[in-house]
Amino acid sequence: MTDDAAGRFAGRFTDRVADYAKYRPTYPRELVTFVHAECGIGPHAPVADIGAGTGISTRLFLDAGHPVVAVEPNAAMRAAADASLSGFERYRSVAGSAEATTLDDASVDLVIAAQAFHWFDKANARREFARILKPRGAIVLFWNSRVNDGSPFLAGYEDLLHRYCPDYPWVGERYPDDRLADWFGDGYERKTVFPNAQRLDFDALRGRLMSSSYAPKAGDPLHEPMLAALRELFDATADDGQVNFAMQTRVYAGRPPRA
Numbered sequence: 001m002t003d004d005a006a007g008r009f010a011g012r013f014t015d016r017v018a019d020y021a022k023y024r025p026t027y028p029r030e031l032v033t034f035v036h037a038e039c040g041i042g043p044h045a046p047v048a049d050i051g052a053g054t055g056i057s058t059r060l061f062l063d064a065g066h067p068v069v070a071v072e073p074n075a076a077m078r079a080a081a082d083a084s085l086s087g088f089e090r091y092r093s094v095a096g097s098a099e100a101t102t103l104d105d106a107s108v109d110l111v112i113a114a115q116a117f118h119w120f121d122k123a124n125a126r127r128e129f130a131r132i133l134k135p136r137g138a139i140v141l142f143w144n145s146r147v148n149d150g151s152p153f154l155a156g157y158e159d160l161l162h163r164y165c166p167d168y169p170w171v172g173e174r175y176p177d178d179r180l181a182d183w184f185g186d187g188y189e190r191k192t193v194f195p196n197a198q199r200l201d202f203d204a205l206r207g208r209l210m211s212s213s214y215a216p217k218a219g220d221p222l223h224e225p226m227l228a229a230l231r232e233l234f235d236a237t238a239d240d241g242q243v244n245f246a247m248q249t250r251v252y253a254g255r256p257p258r259a
Contacts, residue, residue: 017054017076017077017080018080019207019208019210019211020053020054020077020080020211021054021055021056021080021084022207023200023204023207023208023210023211024054024056024115024208024211025056025144025196025197025198025245025247026056026057026059026060027056027057027060027114027142027144027194027196027249028194028195028196028249029060029064030194031060031140031142031194031249031251032060032061032064034192034251034253035110035138035140035253038190038192038253039110039138039140039189039253040136040138041109041110041138042109043064043065043066044065044066044067045066045108045109045110046066046067046068046069046107046108046109046110047061047066047067047068047069047108047109047110047111047112048068048069048071048101048103048107048108048110048111048112048132049061049068049069049070049071049112049113049114050071050098050101050111050112050113050116050117050120050125050129051071051072051073051097051098051113051114051115051116051117051119051120052070052071052072052077052078052081052093052116053072053074053077053081053114053115053116054077054080054081054084055070055080055081055084055085056114057112057114057142058070058081058085058091059084059085061112062085062088062090062091065090066090066110067090067091068088068090068091068092069091069092069093069094069103069108070085070091070092070093070094071093071094071096071097071098071101071102071103072093072094072095072096073095073096073097075095078093078095081093098113098116098117098120098121098124098125098128098129099120099121099124099125099128100128101128101132103132104132105131105132106131106132106133106134106135106137107132107134108132108133108134108137109133109134109137109138110133110137110138110139110140111129111132111133111137111138111139111140112139112140112141112142113125113139113141113142114141114142114143115143115144117141117143118143118171122183126183126256126257129256130256130257133256136255137255137256138253138254138255139184139187139253139254139255139256140251140252140253141180141251141252141253142249142250142251142252143249143250144196144247144248144249145247145248145249145250146158146245146246146247147246147247147248150246151237151244151246152236152237153233153234153237153238153243153244154246156233156236156237157233160226160229160230160233161214163226163229164216164222164225164226164229165212165214165215165216165222165226166214166216166222167213167214168214170214171212171213171214180252181252184252184254184255184257185257186257186258187254187255187256187257187258188252188254189253189254189255190252190253190254191250191251191252191253192251192253193248193249193250193251194248194249194251195246195247195248195249196246196247196248196249197244197245197246197247198244198245198247199242199243199244199245200242200243200245201241201242202230202231202234202238205230205234205243205245206227206230208245209226209230
């Protein structure tokens with residue numbers, strides 16, 4: 001990925017920061033337990049959160065007692081994280097990317113990357129992660145994958161994205177699958193999955209949709225029809241004023257591949 005391309009990807013969320021910070025889901029606390037118990041990472045080990053965005057994944061590890069440096073190239077998202085997490089003494093942020101974090105060699109015990117991973121230049125990010133990790137440091141990749149069927153709401157939401165979001169298939173294809181073992185190479189150790197969900201009223205569902213980089217924005221001819229279809233779907237499927245936005249948190253863990 002060229003620097004120009006990386007910049008374009010980093011900028012996709014600049015005007016979606018408020019919705020992203022307010023409506024994007026967090027991750028199960030069991031994820032941190034998994035990191036401690038299964039990856040051999042101590043409860044106070046320093047962490048680098050790469051592509052930290054507005055700090056959702058950063059907060060999870062700060063709450064567990066880790067010092068965390070949030071590496072984020074998008075200034076607006078980084079500012080939102082700083083505003084939200086400034087009360088944590090063990091938090092800091094840097095303007096950097098997955099391919100050039102600005103962090104020192106062998107400076108962290110754990111590298112994490114959440115939803116942003118699918119935008120990374122995978123080969124260069126892997127080299128950078130290996131550089132900043134201490135010996136026997138771990139890499140843990142995780143993200144929330146929406147469940148696409150299993151209820152009228154889930155199936156209808158998937159159909160809505162295909163009808164009104166031309167970028168959706170392309171962005172969806174960027175999410176890696178079980179071939180993450182190939183990315184880790186001989187350092188791959190394990191995968192696990194945790195259930196996750198949000199209960200959303202209509203305003204939260206709208207905000208959740210508009211936090212997505214592929215959702216047409218105001219002024220796009222598809223924007224208003226998309227929101228009208230979302231309202232219709234919500235009214236038809238809501239239970240007690242909310243829908244269940246079901247997800248799975250997929251987790252991949254390993255070490256940098258041996259040179």
